[in-house]
Amino acid sequence: MEPTIPGFTHDRVTVADGVGLHVAVGGTGSPVVLLHGFPQTHLMWRHVAADLAADHTVICPDLRGYGASDKPADPDGTAYAKRAMAADVVALARALGHERFALAGHDRGALVAVRAGLDHPGTVTHLAALDVLPTLDMWDVLHGTTAAVGFHLYLMAQPPGLPEQLIGAAPDAFFGHFLDLWTRDPDALPADVRAAYLKACREAVPSIVADYRASAGIDVEHDRADREHGNRLRMPVTVLQQDWGAALGYDAAALWRAWAPDLRHETVGCGHFMAEEAPDEVAGALRALLTR
Numbered sequence: 001m002e003p004t005i006p007g008f009t010h011d012r013v014t015v016a017d018g019v020g021l022h023v024a025v026g027g028t029g030s031p032v033v034l035l036h037g038f039p040q041t042h043l044m045w046r047h048v049a050a051d052l053a054a055d056h057t058v059i060c061p062d063l064r065g066y067g068a069s070d071k072p073a074d075p076d077g078t079a080y081a082k083r084a085m086a087a088d089v090v091a092l093a094r095a096l097g098h099e100r101f102a103l104a105g106h107d108r109g110a111l112v113a114v115r116a117g118l119d120h121p122g123t124v125t126h127l128a129a130l131d132v133l134p135t136l137d138m139w140d141v142l143h144g145t146t147a148a149v150g151f152h153l154y155l156m157a158q159p160p161g162l163p164e165q166l167i168g169a170a171p172d173a174f175f176g177h178f179l180d181l182w183t184r185d186p187d188a189l190p191a192d193v194r195a196a197y198l199k200a201c202r203e204a205v206p207s208i209v210a211d212y213r214a215s216a217g218i219d220v221e222h223d224r225a226d227r228e229h230g231n232r233l234r235m236p237v238t239v240l241q242q243d244w245g246a247a248l249g250y251d252a253a254a255l256w257r258a259w260a261p262d263l264r265h266e267t268v269g270c271g272h273f274m275a276e277e278a279p280d281e282v283a284g285a286l287r288a289l290l291t292r
Helices: 040-051 082-095 110-117 134-139 145-154 162-169 169-179 191-202 207-214 220-228 244-248 252-257 281-291
Strands: 009-017 019-026 030-035 056-063 102-104 124-131 239-242 261-269
Touching: 009 056, 009 082, 019 040, 019 082, 030 040, 030 082, 030 281, 040 056, 040 191, 040 281, 056 082, 102 207, 102 281, 110 124, 110 220, 124 261, 124 281, 134 220, 145 162, 145 207, 145 244, 145 261, 162 207, 169 191, 191 207, 207 252, 239 252, 239 281, 244 252, 252 261, 261 281
Parallel strands: 030 056, 030 102, 102 124, 124 239, 239 261
Antiparallel strands: 009 019, 019 056
């Protein structure tokens, strides 16, 4: 059996035409939605979700294109726009009875969370982003040989066909590379959890590539329009990041502050998968955010 979040129930909720999301829900109280990153599923939140469920209704979906959620085709490059994925999250919360909610995302889920905060400021009450930069800034800071750390971004930005073929030829090697490289504490990803992530990714190569391809296309267009119009995140925002700025030569807090005036930016000492490597620290940061 695949691992689950203890005490959480599972459901499938239709959020758009032809798109249903698999979701785990637990706890009672004010709603908090947790969005996973790459190359993972909602299971990455298992420790943090169980902690927060003592005081909150915690909603952990698989994003469209990932895990057990639907994986729509992407003929025109818009199906995996973060705008569409953010609309999924709003529709999911509404279907579960929540018009307003706090939102936290890790990695790809953080990009969806930021887009939800920009597009639905009256719906997202608090926002947390874990170990990512906004899309425009992400591309701007990658240059020279340091850009090699983001090789997967460039690979999956290529037109349909080649990335899917290359990754599909050895999916466990590709996705497993990131699970290994980005983890400082291997024990944080036990064998059954790692196997669940690899299986989910193996079955979702085209949609995962489409998600990344959108971040080199339509997501950039949407973010650039927001920047030009001065649209910023109006809610309290917490960002937890590794010290990528020191490694790549940029001021991460300053980049985030341009998008989020009410910002608390913290550097963590764990690896990328912080919700699994340092769950108490992450849960504490989210609880602090919810009091602002």
